[in-house]
Each structure stands twice: as structure tokens, then as C-alpha cells.
Amino acid sequence: MTGAPKAYLSRRYRLSASHRLHSEAYTPEQNRAAYGKCNNPHGHGHNYVVEVTFGGQVDEATGMVCNLAELDAFAQTNLLDRFDHMNLNTLETFQKLVPTTENFTIEVYRIFERFPGAKLTRVRIEETANNSFEYPAEYPTQIDDRKG
């Protein structure tokens, strides 16, 4: 496969979930000051768009970086079944971690890092049409440079 072109495949998944931004380390006043409306004790929700990117040499036989059916099945089990139509604060992951979209993005990265079919290069989450988060910060090709 040496010398085969290296491409990146990105797939978007949509999920809706509620959350409340609140830190146990802050006083109620500090929580309200830090998180504003997002500190509402009853929570609020978003339609999240989760974009995952995988990089690798394009397989000669399939023309693919990774098998989309396998990726979709992995996402169904490990992302959508776990987070879609859930209250993020009630989940194990966010018992000690504020469910900001920064933390959610890093958590989703840890999940898709375990996808056996291809190498994850980036996760990008849109919390709203105006807010999006990417992890890691480096551009895909820079990550390759760093890792040789």
C-alpha cells in the first residue's frame, strides 16, 4: 500500500440531547456568573451535529478509507444509542465533568478513537449553527507530520 493516495473521509451524525452547565467547584453565584442561562437547573437542549474524520490510504480493492456501513454501525451503538435523546448530565461520563461541548467533543474523540476500521484524525461538533468545536486543534495533515 506504500505510495497509495491518502485521503480523509468525514461523516456527520445528528443527535439531540439536553444538558446543564454547572460546576460543583463553584458557588451558586459563581455558577450563574460563569454559565448564565446555561446554568438553568432544569437544563436545556441542542441538536448536535457530530462530524468525525478518518484518514488513511485508500484501499485498492474497495476505494475506501473505511467501510461506511461498519462506521455507521459503530456510531449507532457507541454514539447515538448512548447520547441521542438523553440528558448528558445524567450519564456516567459527565458525573465529574461539566457537559460543555468542549468536553463532549473530547469524549466523542475518545469513543471514535476505538473504531477498529480506520484512524480517527478529528472530531468536530456543532452545538448550534453558530457554535462549533474541533479536537484536536491541528489540521489533519499537520497531525500526520507530527506522528511521522
Next chain:
Amino acid sequence: MILLTRKAEFSSAHFYWNDAWSPQENQRVFGKCANRNGHGHNYTLEVTVAGEVDPVSGFVVDLKQLKDILEREVVSVYDHRHLNLEVPEFATRIPTTENIAIAIWNRLDGKVPNAKLHRVRVYEMPDLFADYYGER
């Protein structure tokens, strides 16, 4: 250096099939995409070029010129065509989104005056796209 991106659209038919495999194996790996009658997509192409801003024109490249290059090299060849049957590079290579991005890179590389091709992004649909940066 600055990056500049131009979009174009084309609508094409394709199917996924590896001649070296049995029909059953093609069906197993490619699923619905292995239907030999083909299916189609509205593709969106985003071509990003890198270059220096010309001090007189203020441009990296003339967008009209870039639009014409995309039309000539890609859209006129791919649009309303069956990629497997009518586009030469896919006679021997499966027209996956990844391979389409690579093929478009190869069509455009060196054709854009005063700029270097930086990235070719092909959306097969809004939730699925491939990027190619010329890496091997």
C-alpha cells in the same frame, strides 16, 4: 499565503463493484451501492487553492478563471454522466467519494495558474464527504 475556495456542483450516477470479487462478496462489502443499474448523487465539489495575493489585482487567482477551469476539467466531464461507464479514470477504479476527490485532484493539479492546489473536498451528500490534500 492565503487559501481560496470555489464550489461547483455535479450530478452523476455510479455503483460500487470490484471485478475481482464474486457477486456475493460485492454485495456483502458494498451493500446497496453494488446495484449494477447504478444510483446517483448531487455532488458538491470544493476546491481550495493556496497562493500569494497579487499586489495589483488583489487576487490569488481570478475566480472567473477558476470557475472556468472547474467547468472544463471536472463538471463538463462528470455532470449528468455515469461515472463507471463514461468517465475514463473510473473504468478501473471504483468511484467512491475518496477516489472521486483523488481523481479531481489529478485533473486539476498544475492547471490553476499562480496558485497551488491545497485541498479537494467532495460531498456525496451533506453528511458524507472526502478530502484529498495530494498526500501519498
